[in-house]
Every structure is written in structure tokens, then in C-alpha cells.
Amino acid sequence: MSEPNLTTVGHDEAGAGGVTGATDQPGGGRQNSLWSDAWRQLRRNAFFWIGALFGLLFVAMALLPSVFARGVDPRSCSLSNSNGTPSAEHWFGFDQQGCDYLANVVYGARNSLIIGLLAVVVILVFGVLVGAISGFYGGVTDSILSRIADIFYALPLILGALVVLRSGILGRGVVAVAIALAMFGWMTAMRLVRSQVIAVKSSDYVAAARAMGASDSRILLRHILPNAVAPVLVYATITIGVLIAAEATLTFLGVGLQAPAISWGLQIDTGQDLLRTAPHAVLFPSLVLTLTVMAFVLMGDALRDALDPKQRS
Amino acid sequence: MGRYIARRLLLTIPVMLGASFLIFALVYALPGDPIRALGGDRPLAPAVVAQLTDEFNLNDPLWLQYVKYVGDLLQGDFGTDFRGREVLDTITQRMPVTIKLALVAIAFEIVIGIVAGVMAGIRKNGFFDNVVLVSTTLIVSIPILVLAFVAQFTLGLQLGLFPIAGVNDGWYSYLLPGLVLAAGSLAYVARLTRTSIAENMRADYVRTARAKGLPRRDVIVRHTLRNSLIPVVTFVGADIGTLMGGAIVTETVFNLPGIGRAVFDAVRAQEGAVVVGIVTLLVFVFIFFNLVVDVLYAVLDPRIRYE
Numbered sequence: 001m002s003e004p005n006l007t008t009v010g011h012d013e014a015g016a017g018g019v020t021g022a023t024d025q026p027g028g029g030r031q032n033s034l035w036s037d038a039w040r041q042l043r044r045n046a047f048f049w050i051g052a053l054f055g056l057l058f059v060a061m062a063l064l065p066s067v068f069a070r071g072v073d074p075r076s077c078s079l080s081n082s083n084g085t086p087s088a089e090h091w092f093g094f095d096q097q098g099c100d101y102l103a104n105v106v107y108g109a110r111n112s113l114i115i116g117l118l119a120v121v122v123i124l125v126f127g128v129l130v131g132a133i134s135g136f137y138g139g140v141t142d143s144i145l146s147r148i149a150d151i152f153y154a155l156p157l158i159l160g161a162l163v164v165l166r167s168g169i170l171g172r173g174v175v176a177v178a179i180a181l182a183m184f185g186w187m188t189a190m191r192l193v194r195s196q197v198i199a200v201k202s203s204d205y206v207a208a209a210r211a212m213g214a215s216d217s218r219i220l221l222r223h224i225l226p227n228a229v230a231p232v233l234v235y236a237t238i239t240i241g242v243l244i245a246a247e248a249t250l251t252f253l254g255v256g257l258q259a260p261a262i263s264w265g266l267q268i269d270t271g272q273d274l275l276r277t278a279p280h281a282v283l284f285p286s287l288v289l290t291l292t293v294m295a296f297v298l299m300g301d302a303l304r305d306a307l308d309p310k311q312r313s
Numbered sequence: 314m315g316r317y318i319a320r321r322l323l324l325t326i327p328v329m330l331g332a333s334f335l336i337f338a339l340v341y342a343l344p345g346d347p348i349r350a351l352g353g354d355r356p357l358a359p360a361v362v363a364q365l366t367d368e369f370n371l372n373d374p375l376w377l378q379y380v381k382y383v384g385d386l387l388q389g390d391f392g393t394d395f396r397g398r399e400v401l402d403t404i405t406q407r408m409p410v411t412i413k414l415a416l417v418a419i420a421f422e423i424v425i426g427i428v429a430g431v432m433a434g435i436r437k438n439g440f441f442d443n444v445v446l447v448s449t450t451l452i453v454s455i456p457i458l459v460l461a462f463v464a465q466f467t468l469g470l471q472l473g474l475f476p477i478a479g480v481n482d483g484w485y486s487y488l489l490p491g492l493v494l495a496a497g498s499l500a501y502v503a504r505l506t507r508t509s510i511a512e513n514m515r516a517d518y519v520r521t522a523r524a525k526g527l528p529r530r531d532v533i534v535r536h537t538l539r540n541s542l543i544p545v546v547t548f549v550g551a552d553i554g555t556l557m558g559g560a561i562v563t564e565t566v567f568n569l570p571g572i573g574r575a576v577f578d579a580v581r582a583q584e585g586a587v588v589v590g591i592v593t594l595l596v597f598v599f600i601f602f603n604l605v606v607d608v609l610y611a612v613l614d615p616r617i618r619y620e
Contacts, residue, residue: 156558
């Protein structure tokens with residue numbers, strides 16, 4: 001609707017500039033947007049591909065666990081196999097109950113992925129919303145929202161989530177853990193968006209949009225927030241890994257997922273008592289957990305390098 | 314500067330109050346009746362229950378309980394837990410362990426982090442630079458929980474180099490948990506130093522120092538490093554508050570009787586007064602060091618002026 005308006009204004013006011021702009025565009029010459037530049041950079045980054053490979057492997061494990069578990073049911077156990085060591089048949093050995101450990105570790109991926117993704121979505125929605133409002137309106141609104149963010153920021157993530165989950169106001173289970181993590185993790189996203197909004201709020205193109213009568217929500221959504229996508233995307237990628245690690249930690253501390261659920265945190269918790277006799281019980285879930293976290297950290301790091309034009313030489 | 318500090322201190326008050334109220338409200342929502350739980354299998358006499366409930370203000374609405382709590386806190390009274398033990402006693406008894414742990418962690422951060430960062434930064438894209446880049450990425454990816462077990466198993470159990478639990482060997486028993494606690498920040502310090510050094514190596518004053526024939530060592534240590542340390546110092550300062558939070562996992566795995574372990578036990582045992590007391594203290598430490606760092610920033614770098 002306002003797209004044609006924009007071009008006509010451009011022609012009327014800035015004659016020469018508008019004309020060259022118009023001749024450039026329909027020519028279809030390759031447009032070097034931030035994203036195509038970033039993708040070209042990303043393709044050449046080995047770390048990105050390692051991260052993407054492990055990330056895909058992890059997602060596939062969460063979606064199709066039976067394939068990766070080689071068709072073994074994680075809950076079909078025989079006590080005679082208790083703490084059995086890894087073998088050609090059973091790659092990860094057995095846990096204390098005599099269940100195939102590979103199957104158990106593989107089936108643990110789904111809960112981790114759901115919690116990581118759910119928490120990061122809540123963090124993004126809430127962080128972007130509060131950050132945009134705070135940065136756009138400024139003044140008292142900004143002061144109040146920023147102080148609230150400071151309050152949550154001063155509380156360590158694990159400690160806050162620990163108390164929330166123990167209080168039981170969210171219940172137990174996957175959603176509760178995700179919400180608890182999001183409750184104490186939204187502040188960085190909010191600060192990122194807020195600073196981006198403040199940085200571009202006073203730019204000329206925002207003033208131009210306002211002069212043409214665009215509403216606040218349109219200016220925010222179409223003109224300001226797209227600038228914040230890159231840093232938020234980098235942050236979100238790394239945060240998924242951090243959240244997955246935090247979930248395992250909370251479960252290990254006894255306030256996350258509970259026994260019938262299959263989770264790496266639970267496996268590490270049970271395994272820690274067997275560290276002397278059956279170290280593989282801690283080793284395998286720890287290894288898979290670490291690779292998963294690493295996948296997101298590598299992808300996030302590579303994204304940051306690719307999206308930050310200042311670092312390019 | 315004085316006005317800036319005063320303003321920051323004023324802003325601290327609502328944040329402190331908000332954070333402690335948040336935790337207070339959450340603890341208030343903890344399930345179960347701790348007073349009745351005191352009696353165990355034998356129920357307490359109703360009169361005793363009534364007296365204890367009254368003593369801990371448990372009949373008051375949430376906000377009033379909180380106001381009374383803050384009133385006591387301002388007079389230095391952290392209250393007592395449900396067994397009648399002073400919360401302040403618990404804190405003063407547990408605090409030294411956590412302070413030692415944090416000191417060891419910061420020492421690791423500074424020594425290993427800065428040395429690795431300098432060696433990587435002076436030859437950007439060299440062999441050692443790539444080693445540091447890969448190893449810091451790995452370290453950042455390992456959850457502190459996993460790292461604790463790996464360290465316990467390899468360095469403690471298999472090689473027998475370090476005690477794996479408890480604090481019976483003095484400072485020596487803090488080395489392993491300190492290293493684990495420091496790992497993530499250590500990697501960050503190394504990267505920060507690397508970037509900072511690499512940037513300053515190209516600066517005019519470094520070229521001048523080289524041109525007048527100073528030995529390479531002096532150029533790096535006296536000229537480059539000193540100027541590169543400003544972001545590192547501020548990061549380490551701000552990290553002190555974060556380390557206190559990370560201590561929960563480390564102290565639990567290594568069985569250290571510190572403040573993190575105490576707050577974890579208190580959450581599990583629903584000892585509200587202990588949880589709120591310790592969390593309030595942690596928040597204070599966090600905010601305090603952040604303020605110190607901001608002031609330090611201006612002291613170290615004369616180009617930065619507040620107001």
C-alpha cells in the first residue's frame with residue numbers, strides 16, 4: 001500500500017538519486033544484501049558446517065529416535081545386563097536397570113530439543129516485545145521496563161529457575177522447565193532489541209515514514225525491528241545450546257524432569273553414583289549433551305562472524 | 314563522578330528490593346507446611362503450631378510479611394530458619410568457602426586466560442591463535458555439569474592428582490572445582506584479550522615503540538598489554554557476581570560446604586528465610602561489583618567520562 005508511495009516520494013524529492021536507484025533495481029543485478037553476503041561468508045566457514053552437521057543429527061535424533069536407537073526400545077530392560085559395558089551389539093552398554101543405554105541416550109534428545117526450542121521462542125517473543133516497547137517509547141516506560149529487566153538480570157538463571165520449579169507454581173514437566181528458563185533468560189534479548197531500536201529510532205527513514213503518517217506499530221514492525229533481526233538471531237542460536245545445558249543441570253539438581261521421563265540430566269544424575277564402577281553411565285549422556293550444545297555454539301559463532309560486517313576485511 | 318555513583322546507588326535500591334521480593338514471593342509459594350513438617354511423624358501441639366506460625370509472621374499477607382522482613386533486614390537481622398538457627402550464622406559460616414572458590418576461579422581466569430589471549434593475539438591467525446580459538450570454543454560448549462564430572466573422573470579419580478570432594482586439604486581442594494567454575498569465563502577472557510591485543514598491535518603507539526627500538530617483550534608487556542587489559546579487568550570484575558551463581562552446581566558436584574550448596578539445600582528443604590537471605594546477598598554482590606566495574610572503567614580509561 002505505501003510501497004508505491006515511497007517510490008513516488010523518492011522521485012519527487014531526490015531527483016537524481018531516485019533515478020539511479022530506479023535504474024539499478026529492475027536491472028536485476030545481484031543485490032548484495034546483508035543476508036546474501038552473510039550466506040557467502042557462512043558457506044566458507046568449516047566451523048559452521050561442523051555445527052550444522054551435529055545440529056541436524058541432534059534434530060533427526062529427536063524426530064526419529066527409533067532409527068538411531070537401532071530399533072531397541074529404551075524401556076525394555078533386563079537386570080542381568082545391569083551396568084554392562086559397551087559392546088558391538090550395544091554400543092553404549094547398559095544402565096543400572098539393564099536397559100540399552102544407546103536407546104536411552106537417543107530418546108533423551110527429544111525432551112532437550114523441545115525445552116530448548118520452546119524456551120527460546122518464549123524468550124524471543126517476550127524479549128522482542130518488551131525491548132521494542134522499551135526502546136521505542138523511552139521515558140518512564142523505558143525506565144520501568146529496564147529496571148524490571150535489571151531485577152531478573154541480578155538473579156542467576158539456574159538459581160531463579162530452581163526456586164520457581166521447586167515452588168511448583170508452574171507444575172512439573174517439559175513446559176514448566178521451558179517457562180522457568182525463559183522467565184530468567186529473556187533480559188538479554190530485551191536489551192539487544194532495545195539498544196537496536198534506540199539506535200535506529202532517530203534515523204531519517206524512520207522520520208520519513210512517520211511524516212507519511214505511518215502508525216507506531218507499522219514503523220516498529222516494518223522499519224525498526226528488521227534491524228534487530230541479525231543480533232537477535234545470533235543470540236538465539238547460542239542460547240538454544242545454553243538452555244539445553246541449563247535443562248540438564250536443573251534436572252540433575254532434581255527440579256527438572258522426573259524419573260519416567262527420559263532425559264540426559266537424569267542419566268547423568270543416576271550415573272554420578274556409579275562414576276567409579278561404570279563411568280560410561282556419565283560419559284555417554286555427557287558427550288551427547290556437549291556435542292549438542294557445541295552444535296549451537298558453533299553455528300551461533302559462525303553466524304556472528306558472518307553477520308558482523310565490521311569484522312570483514 | 315560523585316554524582317554518577319550516587320545516582321547508580323539510588324537505582325540499586327529498587328532493583329535490590331524487586332529481586333528480593335521476587336524470591337520472597339516464590340519462596341512463599343513453596344509447597345507444604347514447614348512448621349508441621351518440623352514435628353515429623355508426631356504432630357505438634359496446636360498451641361506450638363500457632364506460636365511458631367505467629368513467630369514467623371506466617372499468618373500475615375505476603376506484602377506485610379515482606380515489609381516486616383525488610384524492616385528486620387535493615388537492622389542487620391536476617392531472621393532465623395525454622396529450626397531457630399540464625400540465617401546470618403549460616404551465611405558467615407558458608408561464605409568463606411565460596412569466597413575461596415571464587416578467588417581460585419578468578420586466579421585461573423586471569424592467569425590462563427590472559428596468557429593464552431596474549432599469545433594468540435600477538436600472532437593473529439598463527440598456529441597458537443587457532444589452537445586458542447578451537448579450545449575456547451570447545452570449553453564454552455561443555456556444560457559446567459559435564460566439565461565437573463570429567464575433571465572429577467580424569468584428574469581426580471584416575472590420575473589421583475586432586476581430591477574430588479570436600480575441603481579437607483585446604484586451598485589444594487579448591488583447585489579442581491575452581492578450575493571447573495572458571496572454565497567458561499576463562500575462555501571468554503582469553504578471547505577478549507586476544508581481540509584486544511590484536512587490535513592494539515596495529516596502534517600507532519605500538520609502532521612508535523617498535524620504531525624507537527624497544528625490545529619486543531617491552532613493547533608487548535608495557536605498551537600493548539596494559540592498554541589491552543581494560544575490557545578484561547572490567548569483565549573479570551563483573552564476573553565475580555556471576556561466579557557466585559555458578560557456584561551452585563560446582564559446590565554440589567564437589568560437595569563443598571559453600572553458599573551455593575547452602576542455597577540449594579535450603580530450596581530443597583523449603584527453608585524460606587535462608588533462601589531469601591542468601592539470594593538477597595548474592596544480588597547485592599552482583600550489583601555491587603557491576604557498579605565497581607563501571608567506576609573502574611572510567612578510572613582506567615581517562616577517555617571515558619560520565620556526565
